[in-house]
Amino acid sequence: MLGKDFDTVLGTGMKLYLNVGANQGVKVGDHFRVVRSYTADLRDPVSSLSFKTGMSEDTQVHSPTFEANYLTKGKGQNIHVGDLPRRAVGELVIVGTTPTSSSAMVVFALEDVFAGDTVELDEQN
Numbered sequence: 001m002l003g004k005d006f007d008t009v010l011g012t013g014m015k016l017y018l019n020v021g022a023n024q025g026v027k028v029g030d031h032f033r034v035v036r037s038y039t040a041d042l043r044d045p046v047s048s049l050s051f052k053t054g055m056s057e058d059t060q061v062h063s064p065t066f067e068a069n070y071l072t073k074g075k076g077q078n079i080h081v082g083d084l085p086r087r088a089v090g091e092l093v094i095v096g097t098t099p100t101s102s103s104a105m106v107v108f109a110l111e112d113v114f115a116g117d118t119v120e121l122d123e124q125n
Helices: 038-043 047-051
Strands: 015-018 031-036 087-097 102-109 118-121
Touching: 015 087, 031 038, 031 102, 038 047
Parallel strands: none
Antiparallel strands: 015 102, 031 087, 031 118, 087 102
16 A cells, blocks of 8 residues: 555545555455554554553553563563454545556545555445
């Protein structure tokens, strides 16, 4: 996914380009869901702050760690962010296609959509 005019942060109403097109069965009017894994958040300095916050749960004796190695692992559970589910951050509608690419518009964005996010076809019934 790439933004129009090389934009890297996209929101509702903005145009973007996908590297899938008519050869892969994409047609005008198709809806796509923009998804992001928590692994991408772990690499982002701002988004990763939520993984580093302290826990204040009184019933929890040992706080969990995220992606800890033998030097940083505590006594709590080690959580692998790769095992967490993807989360939807926005929705797209296809406005044009070529055999190998398509253009889309962001119709809903729960949070910022970044260039490089993954899209998946939203099966409409």
